[in-house]
Amino acid sequence: MAKDIVISAGDLSKIYRRGAEEVRAVDGVSFEAAAGEMVAIIGPSGSGKTTLLNLIGCLDNPSSGSLSVGGRAIFGGQKALSERELTLIRREMFGYVFQKFYLIPTLTVEENIMLPGAFYRAPGAKDAHEVMKLLGIAQRRGHLPGELSGGEMQRVAIARALINGPKVLLADEPTGSLDSKRTEEIKGILRGLARQGITVVMVTHNLDLARSADRLLEIRDGKVHGA
Amino acid sequence: MNVYSIAYKNLLRKKTRTALAAGGIMLSAWVLATLLGFNKGYQQGLNRDIDNMGFQVLLTAKGCPYEAATLMLKGGTGLRYMPEAVVKTVYTNPEVEKVTPMLMHGVFDPDKGENGAIAAYLGVDAVSYPPMKAYLEFKQGGWFKDNNALEAVLGYEAAELETREVGDKLLIPGVEKEITVVGVLKRSGTQDDGTIFLPITAVQALFNKKGLITGLGIKVKKDADINAFENKLYDLPDVQVVSMAQVKTTIMNLVNSARVIVMGIAGIALIIAMAGVINTILMSVMERYAEIGIIKSMGAMPLDVFKMIWMETALLCGFGGAAGIGLAFVTARLAEAGVRYFLPYAPNGALIALDFGISGAAFLLITAGGLLSGIYPAWRAARVRPLEAIRIEGEQ
Numbered sequence A: 001m002a003k004d005i006v007i008s009a010g011d012l013s014k015i016y017r018r019g020a021e022e023v024r025a026v027d028g029v030s031f032e033a034a035a036g037e038m039v040a041i042i043g044p045s046g047s048g049k050t051t052l053l054n055l056i057g058c059l060d061n062p063s064s065g066s067l068s069v070g071g072r073a074i075f076g077g078q079k080a081l082s083e084r085e086l087t088l089i090r091r092e093m094f095g096y097v098f099q100k101f102y103l104i105p106t107l108t109v110e111e112n113i114m115l116p117g118a119f120y121r122a123p124g125a126k127d128a129h130e131v132m133k134l135l136g137i138a139q140r141r142g143h144l145p146g147e148l149s150g151g152e153m154q155r156v157a158i159a160r161a162l163i164n165g166p167k168v169l170l171a172d173e174p175t176g177s178l179d180s181k182r183t184e185e186i187k188g189i190l191r192g193l194a195r196q197g198i199t200v201v202m203v204t205h206n207l208d209l210a211r212s213a214d215r216l217l218e219i220r221d222g223k224v225h226g227a
Numbered sequence B: 001m002n003v004y005s006i007a008y009k010n011l012l013r014k015k016t017r018t019a020l021a022a023g024g025i026m027l028s029a030w031v032l033a034t035l036l037g038f039n040k041g042y043q044q045g046l047n048r049d050i051d052n053m054g055f056q057v058l059l060t061a062k063g064c065p066y067e068a069a070t071l072m073l074k075g076g077t078g079l080r081y082m083p084e085a086v087v088k089t090v091y092t093n094p095e096v097e098k099v100t101p102m103l104m105h106g107v108f109d110p111d112k113g114e115n116g117a118i119a120a121y122l123g124v125d126a127v128s129y130p131p132m133k134a135y136l137e138f139k140q141g142g143w144f145k146d147n148n149a150l151e152a153v154l155g156y157e158a159a160e161l162e163t164r165e166v167g168d169k170l171l172i173p174g175v176e177k178e179i180t181v182v183g184v185l186k187r188s189g190t191q192d193d194g195t196i197f198l199p200i201t202a203v204q205a206l207f208n209k210k211g212l213i214t215g216l217g218i219k220v221k222k223d224a225d226i227n228a229f230e231n232k233l234y235d236l237p238d239v240q241v242v243s244m245a246q247v248k249t250t251i252m253n254l255v256n257s258a259r260v261i262v263m264g265i266a267g268i269a270l271i272i273a274m275a276g277v278i279n280t281i282l283m284s285v286m287e288r289y290a291e292i293g294i295i296k297s298m299g300a301m302p303l304d305v306f307k308m309i310w311m312e313t314a315l316l317c318g319f320g321g322a323a324g325i326g327l328a329f330v331t332a333r334l335a336e337a338g339v340r341y342f343l344p345y346a347p348n349g350a351l352i353a354l355d356f357g358i359s360g361a362a363f364l365l366i367t368a369g370g371l372l373s374g375i376y377p378a379w380r381a382a383r384v385r386p387l388e389a390i391r392i393e394g395e396q
Helices: A049-056 A085-093 A109-119 A128-134 A150-162 A182-195 A207-211 B002-010 B015-051 B063-073 B086-091 B155-160 B201-204 B226-234 B244-285 B289-297 B302-331 B332-342 B356-382 B385-395
Strands: A004-016 A023-034 A038-042 A065-069 A072-075 A094-096 A167-171 A199-203 A213-218 A223-226 B056-062 B098-109 B117-124 B136-143 B151-154 B169-172 B177-185 B194-201 B215-220 B239-241
Touching: A004 A049, A004 A167, A023 A049, A023 A199, A023 A213, A023 A223, A038 A049, A038 A207, A038 B063, A049 A065, A049 A167, A049 A199, A049 B086, A049 B239, A049 B289, A072 A085, A085 A094, A085 B015, A094 A150, A109 A128, A109 A150, A109 B332, A128 A150, A150 A167, A150 B063, A150 B289, A167 B086, A167 B356, A182 A199, A182 A207, A207 B169, A223 B215, B015 B117, B015 B244, B015 B302, B015 B356, B086 B215, B098 B332, B117 B201, B194 B201, B226 B239, B239 B244, B244 B289, B244 B302, B244 B356, B289 B302, B289 B385, B302 B356
Parallel strands: A038 A199, A038 A213, A094 A167, A167 A199, B117 B194, B151 B177
Antiparallel strands: A004 A023, A004 A065, A065 A072, A213 A223, B056 B215, B056 B239, B098 B117, B098 B215, B136 B177, B151 B194, B169 B177
16 A cells, blocks of 8 residues: 655755855756655755755745645745745754754753744644654653763754654754764664654765665755666 | 744843843932932921921021021021020010020130041020920030039030030130030931030130120010011111021022922933834834734734834833832942032931822832833834845745
């Protein structure tokens, strides 16, 4: 039985203007990702990987093309969604993980994980303790980010992205600042999340991590060259 | 975990900067509360001093009204004189309950201080003056036995300054006469504390002012129309009528002029504190640009971010304002000593009257000013676009 399609992008493009020059950061990308699928986007620096991830995550507006998330047309529909509507979709559908973690240094691990809940508590929101246990950081709940290792910080960032029970986890270079041992840990965690039905879309330079994905999207000059 | 606790913890991130900004607000609140307290205290002190004079109207020889006011409040010298007969004329008015004549005289005392100073003596009527000043209590002795006696009653501070007790002699410079101290008053918190009282006839004789007085204190009957009575007094030749209400108004007009300047300074202090708040919070927003972007990517609405940043301002102003008002209470007596140093003729009693109303008004003003100054940084933060914030951070 075919899995549910969570993300569907059709001929998605993002064009920037740099003076008279036109830069096609993403050029006619089409792809689909199903629930529980792990997709890795790879490619050289400046190829448009992060721009594509931002378009999928509704953080940026495409110049053309269509995008639907969870069956709902986000871009390319009859009517463009307002910033407020995009925010509502972001908080219901996505969890974001960034290379630099962006943890709030004055909040403890537990408080950082609960931060999204201070603004919005989703119906499917998870218990912070459960998420911490899942990611193996329960014993660090009272610590500040400054007292954690890089791997632990990334796990806290993943926990924070998961707290509101997202359908899609978007990760931009999730292991970019980690050593190989920590990279393995994060790989295992992302794989485990995909097994639980969360669609994981990640941008990475790490080929080992990319190979652990169900599907690879190779991007060069904004175009998909291999899928 | 809510927006308020996040705001509080954000303030703790840069403790020194937060402390400096809160310190600026604290100083503004201190200045504001102290000035508001001074304004009230000065007015209360002035009212108290004038009410304690015991009479509502003062008749003096025609001259400068400010000089008359000075006579009433401080006992000025170089005054004009009225014939003593005016006492009888005034007393015949049905509105009058009591009158008391006074003769102020000052002489240069070369032994006073380092370079000499004026010694002032207030001649008062031994019969009519004490009942008018019923609130005066004696530390030692009592009033002089009659109006011819070469006796003196010293106010509390005058006795300390002259280092005299009951039974001691007091030499009057110029006339080289000795008078005996028969009474020392308790501290009254009024101008009487610094006064040397002598019997009026004795002063007239000592200083060659027979049949003359400098002022006539008039106590009006309770149900009498003071304004109508004052108008009647204006008909008397070569006299000037000064009512307590006029004195209060005249002095308060002068005080109000000074108050405008002082409040202007307080306003400037408030504006500086507000600029400090804007700078601190804006700097904090700029430093957390990416973080705010991440919070918005998590689903925070612009209003959530606005609330979070505005709450930081409110907490900063709340803490700073409360500390400043606390400081104003603690340093009120010290500030009062400073005011008295620069304004030696300020009214007696507490000059800085801080109370719940004044503290509340100062706190509200500071908090309102702070919240107003927090609008711009909060608005800037609310407008942060997640992607832009993350991209800028990525480029750094």
